[in-house]
Amino acid sequence: MNSGLGQGFSILQHDDSNSCRFGLAQSRVLYARFITWNNIMDKIDLRVRIGSLELKNPVMTASGTFGYGQEFYPLVDPGQLGAVVVKGLSLKPRIGNPPPRIVETPSGMLNAIGLANIGLERFLKEKLPWLENMNAVVIVNIYGHSVAEYGEVAAGLKGVAGISGIEVNVSCPNVECGGMAFGTDPEVTARVTEQVLKNSDKPVIVKLSPNVTDIRSVARAAESAGADGLSVINTLTGMVIDIEKRVPKLANLLGGLSGPAIRPVALHKVYQVVQAVHIPVIGLGGIVNHRDALEFLIAGARAVQVGTANFMKPTATLDIIEGLRVYCEEQGIARIEDLIGTLEVN
Numbered sequence: 001m002n003s004g005l006g007q008g009f010s011i012l013q014h015d016d017s018n019s020c021r022f023g024l025a026q027s028r029v030l031y032a033r034f035i036t037w038n039n040i041m042d043k044i045d046l047r048v049r050i051g052s053l054e055l056k057n058p059v060m061t062a063s064g065t066f067g068y069g070q071e072f073y074p075l076v077d078p079g080q081l082g083a084v085v086v087k088g089l090s091l092k093p094r095i096g097n098p099p100p101r102i103v104e105t106p107s108g109m110l111n112a113i114g115l116a117n118i119g120l121e122r123f124l125k126e127k128l129p130w131l132e133n134m135n136a137v138v139i140v141n142i143y144g145h146s147v148a149e150y151g152e153v154a155a156g157l158k159g160v161a162g163i164s165g166i167e168v169n170v171s172c173p174n175v176e177c178g179g180m181a182f183g184t185d186p187e188v189t190a191r192v193t194e195q196v197l198k199n200s201d202k203p204v205i206v207k208l209s210p211n212v213t214d215i216r217s218v219a220r221a222a223e224s225a226g227a228d229g230l231s232v233i234n235t236l237t238g239m240v241i242d243i244e245k246r247v248p249k250l251a252n253l254l255g256g257l258s259g260p261a262i263r264p265v266a267l268h269k270v271y272q273v274v275q276a277v278h279i280p281v282i283g284l285g286g287i288v289n290h291r292d293a294l295e296f297l298i299a300g301a302r303a304v305q306v307g308t309a310n311f312m313k314p315t316a317t318l319d320i321i322e323g324l325r326v327y328c329e330e331q332g333i334a335r336i337e338d339l340i341g342t343l344e345v346n
């Protein structure tokens with residue numbers, strides 16, 4: 001049975017199906033076992049700390065793959081997640097790139113959405129109140145096309161209740177610098193981080209690009225600039241060609257690769273960054289189930305984000321939370337914090 005609820009539940013189901021053979025005594029034993037199992041599950045502490053942020057569990061959504069939360073309701077109650085990281089916001093609304101802007105690839109997908117979003121003002125008016133009402137922990141992913149623009153978006157979120165943190169996407173092109181992504185240069189990453197911090201009253205998490213020679217130098221630059229945490233990683237650059245038409249499959253030519261195909265790369269980058277900095281690291285890239293999430297936590301990530309998996313299975317985040325709980329119970333781990341960074345390397 002693949003209920004995701006673990007051994008205790010399957011024992012109960014099995015016995016239950018034969019209940020006609022059972023007397024009262026057996027039912028009582030079964031009930032007691034069920035209650036004991038439930039109590040153990042309730043006692044497992046999934047809370048994690050990301051700097052000053054306390055999350056009820058370590059599972060968040062990855063920006064751009066969960067809309068503004070409402071799109072997945074009622075399948076997923078956003079209040080049950082560690083946090084909801086919303087689609088990347090810019091100051092003004094943006095329609096993004098022309099289609100086709102998504103293509104499936106082996107064990108993953110390539111996207112060139114072009115950071116389409118409804119803009120800061122509409123988000124605050126139309127989307128945030130619903131998330132607040134659902135008791136969701138909201139992290140707003142932001143981006144700009146210049147260092148100053150990052151500051152302006154952060155300033156627009158200053159003093160707004162119901163937002164627990166800002167995640168800064170430094171993977172987008174810098175118009176002041178010939179279109180090079182901000183996050184490919186440690187010095188520019190530091191400047192963006194400082195600019196956001198200067199204009200913000202919330203914890204600032206910088207989301208790193210994997211499309212660099214040494215991610216550790218960018219991570220250290222963001223840390224030195226004052227970042228409260230790091231998300232690792234954004235998508236890897238890729239392209240796909242239609243050999244019949246001899247054209248790129250994406251109108252934008254290039255796209256960002258995500259999904260299980262990138263998981264080993266993401267895990268390595270997370271491990272490298274965890275070794276290089278002292279601030280909390282949030283791991284993501286190709287996580288589809290709780291076993292994947294565990295790899296990132298054991299490598300030292302304090303929380304994880306789930307992206308492409310939401311398109312494959314809308315309830316992936318909830319299943320992962322339940323899977324983590326069952327794993328902790330089976331391994332005798334009372335607090336998931338005790339598992340973080342327990343990788344043994346010879």
Ligand SMILES: Cc1cc2nc3c(=O)[nH]c(=O)nc-3n(C[C@H](O)[C@H](O)[C@H](O)COP(=O)(O)O)c2cc1C
Nearest residue numbers: 062063064088111169233234258259285286307308
């Ligand atoms: C369709 C799509 C849209 C995305 N939009 C954003 C975005 O707006 N801001 C951002 O920082 N990352 C964005 N990402 C990157 C994801 O948040 C995540 O870093 C990446 O997909 C790797 O995780 P995954 O393999 O679990 O999907 C997007 C990814 C996808 C697939």
